[in-house]
Amino acid sequence: MERVRVALLGCGSVGSQVAAALAAGSESVHELSARAGATIELVGVAVRDASTPREGVDDELLTTDAEGLVTRADVVVELIGGLEPARSLLLKAFEHGASVVTGNKALLAAHGRELHAAADAAGVDLYFEAAVAGAIPIIRPLRESLAGDRVERVLGIVNGTTNFVLDEMDSRGASFDDAVSRAQELGYAEADPTADVDGWDAAAKAAILATLAFHTPVTLDDVHREGIRGVSAEDVAAAREAGAVVKLLAVAERTTGQDDDGAAFEGVQARVHPVLLSRDHPLASVRGAYNAVFVEAAGAGDLMFYGQGAGGRPTASAVLGDLVTLARHRQDGSQGPRVLGHADLPVLPTDAVRTRYQVRLVVADRPGVLAAVAQAFAAHGVSIETVRQRPSVAGALAGDGGVASLVVVTHTAADAALAGCVADLSELDAVASVASVLRVEGDS
Amino acid sequence: MERVRVALLGCGSVGSQVAAALAAGSESVHELSARAGATIELVGVAVRDASTPREGVDDELLTTDAEGLVTRADVVVELIGGLEPARSLLLKAFEHGASVVTGNKALLAAHGRELHAAADAAGVDLYFEAAVAGAIPIIRPLRESLAGDRVERVLGIVNGTTNFVLDEMDSRGASFDDAVSRAQELGYAEADPTADVDGWDAAAKAAILATLAFHTPVTLDDVHREGIRGVSAEDVAAAREAGAVVKLLAVAERTTGQDDDGAAFEGVQARVHPVLLSRDHPLASVRGAYNAVFVEAAGAGDLMFYGQGAGGRPTASAVLGDLVTLARHRQDGSQGPRVLGHADLPVLPTDAVRTRYQVRLVVADRPGVLAAVAQAFAAHGVSIETVRQRPSVAGALAGDGGVASLVVVTHTAADAALAGCVADLSELDAVASVASVLRVEGDS
CATH class of the missing domain: 3.30.70.260 (ACT domain)
Structure with a gap:
């Protein structure tokens, strides 16, 4: 079996789980190698401070030299988040012929086009199952399983924090502020919950889902975004009375625009906002911090994918699944399907x-x-x-x-x-x- | 772009949809080719009677010579069902270096080991997303997305007919016989509903799910099977009172056996039988003829995949998704991950x-x-x-x-x-x- 060298960037809640699964001599790395048909070897873990030991990680693997590390890997697993230095490190990895697994939704939503183009040019893979809805397989189904279908619309509960908050308001009659406090106590929300409650996190995921579903690059700037701060306990109670529930949805859909001469043209749109959803809808029953993505396709009809959208272990499961696939691709010299749009439909403005x-x-x-x-x-x-x-x-x-x-x-x-x-x-x-x-x- | 010749075996409710999607010069075949990065060309459709014209299919493509057809294809799409001649035709396709897409659950449950081994030996692919739960992407997620995880258990509502019947009994208080009659009127059940109500169809799918989930060949004979004939209106009503619902589940799970000396060993088991399920369980809300598969994994936690489990168009979506993947594999000379078990755990007897x-x-x-x-x-x-x-x-x-x-x-x-x-x-x-x-x- 060929040897596939893996560089891990970041050793936080997800990274430490990935590192543990790849520990030299462990049963798990043996099993993952058997599934990949290649010998997976962790060659380094880039961290900010290499002097702090990490449980389950060989000290000798720790390095602060992320740039150097990516040049000696076949697959780079990027879990540091943020735009820079993540973007530069990924471009450097592609330059050196390495494939990349990332869970970095912000990076993909901002620079997806550049990164996918760089991976394509280098003949390597960029996989990102962990970037949307954590452990739930949704990227591969959209990218591969539905390759023979026409996706019309994607509706996603892709932010566990806001779903928990809205569920607390619905099931316990909590106010928005009380529900956010409870989410913070339970570790579902950050001390500063802006990225979640104002819909930034969901908007990045909406951009990624739209890009995949419609074979068309969509960025964060293209996404119409409204958060849940304006949702009152009264709104939620009234919805309940009417047999409905309030959810924050990420929506990506085909739609029709009009040019200056009034002629119709096909386009796509992505948006994030609270919605009233009938309790009969399968997404209405997604409780607590769970995530789910509902797909409407011309052939397949309605599909739903449900599971845990966050957390170290679930997200690591998505990362490791991608890693096994990319190790297999290295072994047989192949690549996954391209993400970048052959369709390249116009993205309709957010005021429409x-x-x-x-x-x-x-x-x-x-x-x-x-x-x-x-x-x-x-x-x-x-x-x-x-x-x-x-x-x-x-x-x-x-x-x-x-x-x-x-x-x-x-x-x-x-x-x-x-x-x-x-x-x-x-x-x-x-x-x-x-x-x-x-x-x-x-x-x- | 390379040319990928496709042979279609069977032109029934699913086959005719596939044929229409691949019609020469159509927008759909152009789109599918763009996604595959290869020119997909339908070179023949094997049917029993080639003299009957089929709507949307060029008469010149129709042939009764299935054997001859498979020798001049790069990808064979098998939708004739049953064990023979399907098995022989697939083996012949592999011999001639063709890859295969099939929706034939009975064939895979009976001869999966032989067929996967033949595909591996020939260095080609055998894909079968359509064989379990129709349009719902479940094969690819189990085979690839969860490749970095350890699946503990799979619970599936994989037979729409029996789910419809049990749902009628639950929601309308119908008797078993009345519910079956109504399913027959609506076209959800065959005139002879044995394969569905006695659990044969679900058992074949349980064998396929267990094979994939545990990297271990499991056949129909290994599956403990009980149908729903014994479920009375009173059982369903009592379940309802107790906050539960009766569902026919296909279950594949890791379990522990005991050898003759009383020592414990790890094994797998597959079974199909009616169960009482709490209404809180995500599978309990799967209504009518819908299907869903619930996966419990060590890392990912609980996942659910939901959608239409049958029907010409939904099933064709699954077939076409596989076809695009296999056309891409032909183009770049690669193969999907192996199905056949490196794990090969003991399959525990059905009396245990x-x-x-x-x-x-x-x-x-x-x-x-x-x-x-x-x-x-x-x-x-x-x-x-x-x-x-x-x-x-x-x-x-x-x-x-x-x-x-x-x-x-x-x-x-x-x-x-x-x-x-x-x-x-x-x-x-x-x-x-x-x-x-x-x-x-x-x-x-």
Whole structure:
């Protein structure tokens, strides 16, 4: 069997699990080698401080010279995260003919096109199963299993922190702040939860999913992004009453744009935002910090992939799966399928997001109100799908009796049209307030 | 781009979809070729009667000479089903250096070892994503994504017909016979539903899943098989009351055997039988004719793959995904990972199945009964996990008042011990009848 030299960059929660699995003489590295048909050998672990011993890692493997290390490897496993020096190290690895396994979603979402092109030019592989939804096999299914199909849409719960927070709000009636505190206590959220709750992490994954699903490079800048800070306990409770749940979804979909002459063209779009989802939808039952990716394909129909989206061991499983594949590729001189788009569809601008909406209004409980509200929607060309009206509990408790809640769900509408509509609604005498505006996904 | 000649064997519901996707000059074959990096060309379609025209298939491609056709192809797509002539045609294809895509679960479950060995010897590929759970990518994830992990157990709802039948019984209170009739009306069940309801189809898939998950050849004969004919409307209703659902599961798991000297050894086991599953389990929410496969891995934790398990278009999606991969392999002279076991663990005999059980008893409602029942379990070394006792509704309606229902859930027990226990229970004076015995899966 050929010898495949592996360089590990980073030895944190995932890296230390990978290092342990590759420990010289271990049963696991023997098993992985048998599966790869090549002798896998860990030749170095790049860390910031090589003087601190790491449990389960031979001290002699530790080095601070990441640049030197990548030049003496056949496969580089990059788990340091961030844009630099990760990007430069990967480019250097490709230059030296090494393949790369990475879990670095931020890097791929920012520089995916450059990195995939560099790997292709060097005739080596860039694999990244760990970058989206941790242990859940989703990259390989999109890249290979569905290669004979046409993916129409991908909906993903790809951020465990926000899913945990929303689930706490749903199942325990917690406020947003309390749910975030609890997520922090349990280690699901960082002290500064911005990257998660504002949707940055999910947006990077949306870019990667869109790139793969549509054979078209999509970057973080292309992704429309809204976080969950605006989701109130009241929104979640109202959703619950209506048989729905609020989830933060990463959405990648084919859509139709219009050029300056009004002609339609096919494009793709990626976005991250909270949505109302019917409890009948398979994604609605994804609880706690779990992840799931729902794929709608022309041939296969609806598919869902479910599992743990984070954590050292699960993520290491994805990294090691890629490593076995790349070691096998080194052995037989082959490469995985190209990621970079032969399709290269236009990526539609983020101001052109079209979804269905639920608008919750507090209105005067008197005849004619519905007509006025309906007129405001019609004036902006926003078509109404359903209206539910019921006496407001809050109003009844306050004893004013004359207030009702009106919940309007629209057909697909553009952001701008909906915004104009909401502005007009708040001007209406009969409307006390626009209590919330939420996007809606799933079958109507 | 290299030219890859494709021979299609069979032109039924799946084959006709594949033929349409590969029609010369079509947009789809152009797209598939772009993804494969090779020019995919359909060179013939073997059918029983070449004189009947097939919609969307060039008449000149039709042939009854399957044997001749496989010798002039680079990739053979086998969709005729059954053991012969499929087996001989595949062996001939390998002899001539062709790779094979098949959806033939019966053939793989019976002759998988021979066929994989023949493919390996010829240095070509045998791919079979369509053989288990139709469009759901499960073969590639097990074979490649989880190559760096240790799969402990696979639980699959892999037969849509029986899942539809059990779901009808659960959601509409239908009897087994009525549910089967409805499945037949809707085209989910054959006129002779034996292969589905007696678990043959699921057992073939269990053998394939076990082979992949444990790198160990497992055949249909190795699979313990029980169908769903014995599941009554009363069982399903009682499960519902207890917050559970009855599902037919294909189970492949690592387990421990004992040799003649009493020493423990690691082995694998595959089985198909109805189980009681808590409604909290992700598989419990798989409705209608959908399929799902739940994987428990040491590193990745719990994963689930969900989607359509049958149908012409979904299954064709799986076939075409494999075809694109194999065309790419032809182009670069590579092969996928081997299926045949480097592990080759012992396959434990089917009489050594150990599961938890739910035993539902109709008993006299008087003191001392529980002690007598508990003693019967203890006498056979079967440990009790929970007991629920409640007045029987049927008894109350009949006015006899003195009858109660006792539901006993055991810890893991061997088939033989449980059978002995049930025999003793039915001899007890206090036991009117053993109403049902069902295996239990999922966390206790």
